[in-house]
Amino acid sequence: MRRLLLAVLVLAVALAGCSGVPTTGPVERVSAAPGRLNPGVEIAPAPPGRNATAITVVEGFLHAMASYQPDYSVARAYLTPEASRTWSPEAGVRIYAEGNPVVATETNATLRAPVVGTLDSQGAYRQSTETIEHDFGLVRDDDDQWRISNPPAGLLISEYLFSSAFTRVTPYFYAPGGSWLVPDPRFYPRGPGAYEGTARAVVWGATEWLAPAVEPALPGIRLASAVVTSTGVARVELTRGASDLDPAQRIALATQLVWSYRSFESVVAVSVGWAGEEPWAVEPYGQVIPVTGFPEADPAPRQGSRQLFGLEQGQVVRVMEGPGSGQNLRVAPGVTAATHAAVRQDALVAVAVSADRSGLELAPLGEAVLRPLGTSAGLRRPQFSREGAVWVNNDAGELAVVSPQGEWALGTATDLGEGLIQAFRLSPDGTRVALVVQRPGGQQVLGLARVTDADTLPVVDGWRELNVATGSLAQLTVLDVGWRAADSLLVLVSDGRTTSVLAVAQxxxxxxxxxxxxxxxxxxxxxxxxxxxMVRSAEGAVWRYNSDFRWSSHATGLTTIFYP
Structure with missing residues (x-):
């Protein structure tokens, strides 16, 4: 039950385009591939009926909390007047596990259930290991009707109702330097409020966790309104701060909004401007910007090559499809005995770790040339950043960043707790890093951290461990991780008998x-x-993902594999 939300949230994506979302029935697992969402489906709550039983009142209140209404007026109808005055639904959301009904006696009603996740006041999701035990404080009012005197802090919603009532959207913010965007996912109640919530998020700024790694929001700007027309244009009207925005600032804000509204299948274009005035004419699109606009701001850099690379007998090769190592193409003649390697995103340069794992060398593809980048003991899998620096870890669990000029900077990793970094992968935009950390007891866990710069030295902080256990795989060791998209991961895990790949939201x-x-x-x-x-076995066999649970043989004889 602990992870039922995982499949249910994916199911909600598939159902979003329907005319209605069922609130009962079986849960089916569908593909985890991200999709665009339609926020227009809502659950219609009902006020308390005359002479409703105590359990019916509590269940009605739980259902009403899962459906947004202005000031949650229907949900408040289940409360005593004093409780209604003090209840603050905007305080956040706790999502509790299915299969935990309210237990009622003649005098009280209590919900005891594991909390699988929470939303903060900004709509950011976080996994939880809390268990809630809440007595709703049932009392008889002056009309002899059961009412709730002790509502929970914020909203309390079951997994199933959460999947039907909330939609995941992705506001975007600029990485340091303002060249490309960074996703910052949120959950909002389905309905028109999700449109407004998305624009408000862009105007207010990133969540507390991500904010230190991205550019701040423009000061003084406020959201006046955000609506979507019948033709699918999201019209965003803003209120000025102390001064107007220059053309570059207008383009930057419009870019964030366009990318953020890509979350909605009902939105095809965006216009933005000051309230009561004509929309801005934003170059090169004019007043109405298609949601496909500003492709240069993509959080994921364009791949210089879509082909897989690897090491075969210590040499860097381009992996050709089909079994048989003889088909692979050697591409870096200068590399002859590497243990690990990576290829830059433009597919023009490789970096290789020497045979004794102490040296790091750059190797232009197609040339028999090696340029030393320096030495350090126990080097492991390197990775190029988007800016062209090389990140590498070692047997001591340290991270280092090496500039193209060979300058080494040892990264500072905080908040990780006891343990050593075994594997890592930078996010496509470079502001986050997924880490596999081995705890002192031997268990390897997955977590996400921010990447920030302090006095030009990389700092990895804000560690958040991610629980990837599912109902069928309760005890897992994380082996490897990679970024499938700018806001989602693939994770390789073992349960001690078998190994498998999980698709995991960040x-x-x-x-x-x-x-x-x-x-x-x-x-x-x-x-x-x-x-x-792609996934590689210990024997060097490579398997290619075609669709969920459908993988095909791709190559053999490789000691490591990597994309640019």
């Missing part, structure tokens, strides 16, 4: 197994946005 709100079936010795992932994920 906030942990969804965790869905995707296969391959019956694999026992998988050890490494190769993942990048827009290309088919």
């Amino acid at each position: 906030d942990g709100s969804t965790v869905v197994p995707i296969g391959p079936s019956a694999a026992t010795d998988l050890v490494e992932l190769a993942v990048a946005p827009g290309v088919p994920p």
Whole structure:
């Protein structure tokens, strides 16, 4: 039951385009591939009926909390006048596990259930291990009707109702320097309020967790309104601060809004401007900007090559499809005995770790040239950042960043707790890093951290461990991780007998197994946005993802695999 939300939230995506969302019936697992959402489906709550039983009043209140209304007026009808005055539904949301009904006696009604996740006041999801035990404080009012005197803090919603009542949207904010965007997912109640919530998020700024890693919001700007017309244009009207915005600031804000409204299948374009005035004419689109606009701000850089690379007998090769190592193409003649390697996103340069794992060398593809980048003991899998620096970890669990000029900076990792970094992957935009950390007892866990710069030295902080256990895989060791998209991961796990791949949202709100079936010795992932994920076995066999639980043989004889 603990992870039922994982499949249910994905189911909500598939149902979003229907004319209605059922609130009963079986849960079916569907593909975890991200999709655009329609926020227009709402649950219609009912006020308390005459002479309703105590249990019916509590259940009605729980149902009403799952449906947004202005000031949650229907939900307040279940409360005593004093409780209604003090209740603050905007304080946040707790999502509790299914299969935990309210237990009522003649005098009280109590809900005891595990809390699987929470939303803060900004709509940001976070996994939870809390257990709630709440007595609703049932009393008889002056009309001899049962009413609730002790509502919970904020909203309390079951997994199933949460999946039907809330929609996941992704506001975007600029990475440092303002060249590309960073996703910051939120959940909002379905309905027109989700449109407004998305625009308000952009105007107010990133969540507390992400804010130190991205550019701040423009000062003084406030949201006046955000509505979507019948033709699918999101019209966003703003209120000025102390001064107007210059053309570059207008373009930047419009870019954030356009990318943020891509979350909605009902939105095809965006216009933005000051309240009571004509929309801004934003170059090069004019007053109405298609949601496909500003492709240059993509959080994921464009791949210089969509082909898989790897190491074969210590040499960097372009992996050609089909079994048989003889088909692979050697691309970096200068590399002859590497243990680990990576290829830059433009597919022009590789970086290789030497045979004794002490040296790091740059190797232009197509040239028999090596340029030393320096030495350090126990080097492991390197990775290029979007700016062209090389990140690498070592056996001591340290992270280092090496500039193209060979300058080394040891990263500072805080908040990780006891343990050593075993594997890592930078997010496509470079502001977050997924980490596999080995605890002193040997268990390897997954977590997400921010990447910030302090006096030009990289700082990895804000660690948030992600629980990837599902009902069928309760005890897991995390082996590897990669970014499938700018806000989602693929995670390679082992339960001690078999190995498998999970699709995981960066906030942990969804965790869905995707296969391959019956694999026992998988050890490494190769993942990048827009290309088919690959997984390698300990024997060097490579498998290609086709669809959930459908993987095909791709290559053999490789000691490591990676995309640019």
